Amino acid sequence: NAGVTQTPKFQVLKTGQSMTLQCAQDMNHNSMYWYRQDPGMGLRLIYYSASEGTTDKGEVPNGYNVSRLNKREFSLRLESAAPSQTSVYFCASSALPSQGNQPQHFGDGTRLSIL
């Protein structure tokens, strides 16, 4: 049982390049999330998917797009990377709130640098 798996673990991009961060969970969770973590800023929600087939913006969605490919997978895409998007990106998943208050489980993160 791997939990939440993110790929890649590290990536360096040039300004203007595009890339997709991958996330998969094997806990049969309905809800999935993408956060970015910057020094002194805590964890800020970029996008989330409450259930398969739905996606919604979080606190800092500009410059990002997401795809909920199926129940297991939730990808984050940077169409034209900017230095301000240099950050550590975490994917998380949780069971539905209708099943009771549920904690979110995090992946190991993707460390992204944009030059």
Next chain:
Amino acid sequence: GENVEQHPSTLSVQEGDSAVIKCTYSDSASNYFPWYKQELGKRPQLIIDIRSNVGEKKDQRIAVTLNKTAKHFSLHITETQPEDSAVYFCAGVYSGGSNYKLTFGKGTLLTVNP
């Protein structure tokens, strides 16, 4: 939306002392408050959580208290050890609807000095 404020941003204690981290929230409808520990270079991991129908919860050396009237909750770590050194995040959420968005505090860097 929910706003969670966390204090202090840094905390340094001697091994064996207690540490307390406090958070306040703005949305009185929030009903679930998890705490996460993040070691350097690692993922955030849940260490304890509390539901709004409970005032206190303990798990060995850690405890969380919730004051719904004042809209604040606190993490208490007793008999601190060097391995408790990490960044701790509080969070709050209202999970009564179809969406379930955690709002995190900005974190507390706890250093336990041997």
